[in-house]
Amino acid sequence: MAAEPGALTDVPSALPPLVAQFASTPRGARLARRLAVRRMEEWGYPPASDASCTVALVVAELAANAVRHGRVPGRDFGLRLAVDTAACLVRIEVSDAASAKRIPATPPSSAPEGESGRGLLLVEALAVFWGSVPRHPLGKTVWADVPVTPPTGMSRYGARGETLMGGLTSPHRGDRDVS
Numbered sequence: 022m023a024a025e026p027g028a029l030t031d032v033p034s035a036l037p038p039l040v041a042q043f044a045s046t047p048r049g050a051r052l053a054r055r056l057a058v059r060r061m062e063e064w065g066y067p068p069a070s071d072a073s074c075t076v077a078l079v080v081a082e083l084a085a086n087a088v089r090h091g092r093v094p095g096r097d098f099g100l101r102l103a104v105d106t107a108a109c110l111v112r113i114e115v116s117d118a119a120s121a122k123r124i125p126a127t128p129p130s131s132a133p134e135g136e137s138g139r140g141l142l143l144v145e146a147l148a149v150f151w152g153s154v155p156r157h158p159l160g161k162t163v164w165a166d167v168p169v170t171p172p173t174g175m176s177r178y179g180a181r182g183e184t185l186m187g188g189l190t191s192p193h194r195g196d197r198d199v200s
Contacts, residue, residue, distance in 0.1 A: 036064050038103035043084070045092040045117070050084035053100045057113075064104050065172025072169035075147050076102070076111050079165050082140035083115035086163070091117030093160075104169070110149070111169050116162040120155060 039060040043049035057080040061073040068074075080100065087098040096118035103112045144151050148165035156162045 036104050036106070038101060041100050042097040043100065045088050045096060045098050047085075047088060049098065050081065050088045053084040053098075053115075054081040057100070057102055060102055061111075066169065072111070072167075072172075075167050076113065076169075079113050079144055079147055079167055080115070082143055083113060083163050083165065086140055087115050087117040091119040091161070093118035096160075099162075106171060109169055109171065110166045112164060112166055114162050114164040116156050116160055118160040120159050120161055 039056065041053070041056060043053050054077050058068050058073055058077050061070075061076055062068055066073045066076075080102070084098065084100065091098065098118075099114075099116040101112070101114040101116075104110070105112065144165050148167050151163070151165035153161050153163045
């Protein structure tokens with residue numbers, strides 16, 4: 022059973038999620054990555070930290086795929102980013118308007134000298150879970166859960182020991198809902 026988009030981002034938190042829309046253009050994908058890095062910094066992860074760099078890379082790959090393969094003229098793509106400090110995960114969700122094109126069940130293999138085709142391989146390597154679900158009334162959402170360590174000065178439960186967010190129920194790695 023796959024986790025629905027919003028399973029993490031709908032949990033109340035002291036750390037607010039990022040929810041934004043971007044033009045389905047290369048510039049929109051670049052802005053999504055930059056805004057994700059800024060939000061990670063607001064959550065206590067410096068831009069040069071492993072957590073921030075990993076989230077930036079996954080956002081860049083998923084946003085680039087939304088622009089390249091999920092673009093529908095006149096429609097934007099959406100980004101949701103939320104942190105679950107209890108589970109030490111950042112949930113990344115990128116939604117586009119194209120419902121006819123779905124991500125493959127397994128990342129495609131690419132030629133070593135090819136210029137494209139490695140984005141989902143990177144997502145597979147960096148995320149503990151990832152998948153795709155239909156978005157209603159149209160489109161799809163591709164999501165990834167990226168492991169992070171608590172930012173400096175915070176435990177898994179916040180600075181004073183309070184639970185900041187509830188747990189996350191996700192499928193096991195490799196169990197992707199691509200229907």
